[in-house]
Amino acid sequence: MSRSIDLAVIPGDGIGQEVVVQGLKVLNAVLPQDVKLETKEYDLGAQRWHRTGDTLPDAELEALKNHDALLLGAIGDPSVPSGVLERGLLLKLRFAFDHFINLRPSKLFPNTATPLAGRPDIDFVVVREGTEGPYTGNGGSLRTGTPAEVATEVSVNTAYGVERVVRDAFERAAARPRKKLTLVHKNNVLVYAGHLWKNTFDKVAAEYPQVSTDYLHVDAATIFFVTQPERFDVIVTDNLFGDILTDLAAAVTGGIGLAASGNINPTGAFPSMFEPVHGSAPDIAGQGKADPTATILSVALLLRHLGYDTEATRIEDAVSADLAERDGGTARTTDEIGDALAVRV
């Protein structure tokens, strides 16, 4: 295990700036003395785009490749046309670094507010495909802006892409106590992609007899997310369904302020990238109101990815303990939450 971490930091937009500071604070606090942490900040996002028109120039993309991992705050601002930063920066990174595992754990921590009555026991992880589906940018528009316009979006799914994420999900399921994997798709309508996903899933399942499997249509899955979320252990699904389901998962487990994610390339060919599931929340930016916990939990995923399991667990335990003991009465600032967690780890 390397005893140094060379981290690229992309604070990005809005509250991204604030939460990343806390993520680094906790990272510094949890790392053993002998691990050398180097960080380099990249100025990417809305401000940069307004200033220079750049979203992610080649030189910076090249430079980013040389880090051990990336920590990203949040990308997006209402002043930038929708899609420009998402496609030109965030998704560009996920695709360029072949982040085919978009890992999104969902856990209902003690003492956190869930909109669900009865506080079900929620502890599952969504393995979202990260490099295919309707996210590929395939598609176009014909006769744009006229009454005869036709706009298409193409979901691209390959055996190569589906099998690698399905295998990863089976590995993760096999390593968990409940050993259960649910495939979510919509194979009664999206029959071509659906059959590829289902056939691949069934084929790989034969190699993991210890893992129990299940299939749900995406619409039915949303029902179970609110009526029976405890039924899920590991979920594997496509890029778009994973996007939708993980926001819903975040909502039922106490909100987007706690939802961490990793964009992972398990081969190590490129650095993986860790980011909170939430967006840049321009409405509350700069006010110290953002909850940095999602970023701090993303730092835990980052540490686990780099082999620092003990430290990752210490962060997760600190978050659990912090939430369990906090005084529900007073809202804490971004900085106070970061300080509290840095002390605990």
Next chain:
Amino acid sequence: MSRSIDLAVIPGDGIGQEVVVQGLKVLNAVLPQDVKLETKEYDLGAQRWHRTGDTLPDAELEALKNHDALLLGAIGDPSVPSGVLERGLLLKLRFAFDHFINLRPSKLFPNTATPLAGRPDIDFVVVREGTEGPYTGNGGSLRTGTPAEVATEVSVNTAYGVERVVRDAFERAAARPRKKLTLVHKNNVLVYAGHLWKNTFDKVAAEYPQVSTDYLHVDAATIFFVTQPERFDVIVTDNLFGDILTDLAAAVTGGIGLAASGNINPTGAFPSMFEPVHGSAPDIAGQGKADPTATILSVALLLRHLGYDTEATRIEDAVSADLAERDGGTARTTDEIGDALAVRV
């Protein structure tokens, strides 16, 4: 207004058979004496497919065209390969009869169980596009079953198709007390379709200054469905997002047993089709356990579509009253619920 209704009935599979009986029972009970109701049952679904290999032959499609409306129970059975009946029967009807408005009201009735704590005040309607998006069957698979397989699904969106559903949604929003319309899409990723939807929405909005408007990404919308569903009045969205959101909406408003829908062609060129949102639920079929309320509420939508507003409202009021007064202790059979509602209307 015509004083006769010529109704095609497709009970379909599983509990579809049982709930349709109750829908017709209540329809008979609510109709004024002078309205002549004729029904013709069509044997379509899994059994027919097993027997003959047919999903929806041309002759029956032609015959169905001549009815005033269609009442459908549910389609689908695990014994039939996924997609065969959905694409060959249900979606074939929606497309052949150009059901471009898929209308799905969501209301939290008194005294019904919602998984949400705090029982928010939910009363919104989703206007789901019904004839485009990823439901068109465009797409395919190359090198099927090999490690080099590529499977695609194409979402097709036209100015023609988007504008007509957006206009319909603005009309519906303008007619409601709160006059609020939310567009749900994912225009930061699906930029071609997203721009067409957003531009069309903004253009039509200018003609409805009395309607307040809002835009949400589909992932964010799922969050609000569980944290703040009371914020929604009318939602307009594409075929796939509408599919996902309306199952979630059904779940938060007391379950799929209460969710009604109409596949509507407002031009009258073809008959509209009314069906519960739920599926055929083979696990509980034939046991008298299915809740026919969703079908009965779909009959209310059918009546409103045909101009029988008073009768539609009587059904809706009966459902409200029935739910408010029911004894939470004992579960009623399918038949008992149908009887109770038939008496009330």
